[in-house]
Amino acid sequence: RLELDCTHFVSAHGLEPENRSCAADLGALTRLAMAEPLIERVARKPRAVVEFPIAGGKRYLATTNPLLQEGYEGTIGLKTGFTEEAGSSLAAVVRRGGRTLATVLLDSEDPSGQAEKLFEAVPSGGRPRRR
Numbered sequence: 001r002l003e004l005d006c007t008h009f010v011s012a013h014g015l016e017p018e019n020r021s022c023a024a025d026l027g028a029l030t031r032l033a034m035a036e037p038l039i040e041r042v043a044r045k046p047r048a049v050v051e052f053p054i055a056g057g058k059r060y061l062a063t064t065n066p067l068l069q070e071g072y073e074g075t076i077g078l079k080t081g082f083t084e085e086a087g088s089s090l091a092a093v094v095r096r097g098g099r100t101l102a103t104v105l106l107d108s109e110d111p112s113g114q115a116e117k118l119f120e121a122v123p124s125g126g127r128p129r130r131r
Contacts, residue, residue, distance in 0.1 A: 004028060014081060023104040030078060030091045030102050043077035043093070044068070066112035067092055076100070080111070094119050 006022040033039045042048070046068045052059035067075040074094040081089040090111035093102045096119075103118045105111045 002028065002032075015083060017085060023106055026089075026091055026104045026106075027102065030093065030104060033078065034076070034093055034100065034102070040076060043079075044075070045077075065090070065092070067094070067115060070112070072112075072116060078102075090115055092119075 004021070004025040006020065007025040008018065008020045010016045010018045033043075045063070047060070047062045050059050050061060051057065063069060063077065064080045065075070065077050066080075068077050072094070074096045076093040076095055078093050079089075079091040087107035088105075088109070088111050090105045090108065091102070092105075092111075092115040093100060095101075101119055101122055103115050105114050108114055
């Protein structure tokens with residue numbers, strides 16, 4: 001059992017208005033996803049070509065993750081999202097100095113900029129810098 005306290009999914013695609021979650025639960029799902037080597041391999045690719053039964057037999061995919069698009073150092077990827085109701089969201093994972101860092105941003109006007117600031121606030125020792 002995952003014990004996701006504030007999450008209720010009625011569909012896998014995430015677009016149903018009844019779908020609900022919070023940053024803590026999405027962080028837990030991010031940790032679970034990153035524990036799967038296949039998910040990590042797929043999430044870190046900025047683009048891919050996959051076999052598809054129609055449309056010429058191939059489908060060309062590109063990430064919508066701005067950290068991957070911009071080549072942000074150490075980006076593994078993970079998930080972007082947008083709905084009118086929830087705004088822009090980003091579950092981002094980076095690897096630096098042998099450490100894996102993750103953040104979940106919900107209803108953000110600048111998810112990639114906020115994620116970069118959060119990742120930059122954590123020095124290689126792992127504790128956030130005091131300002």
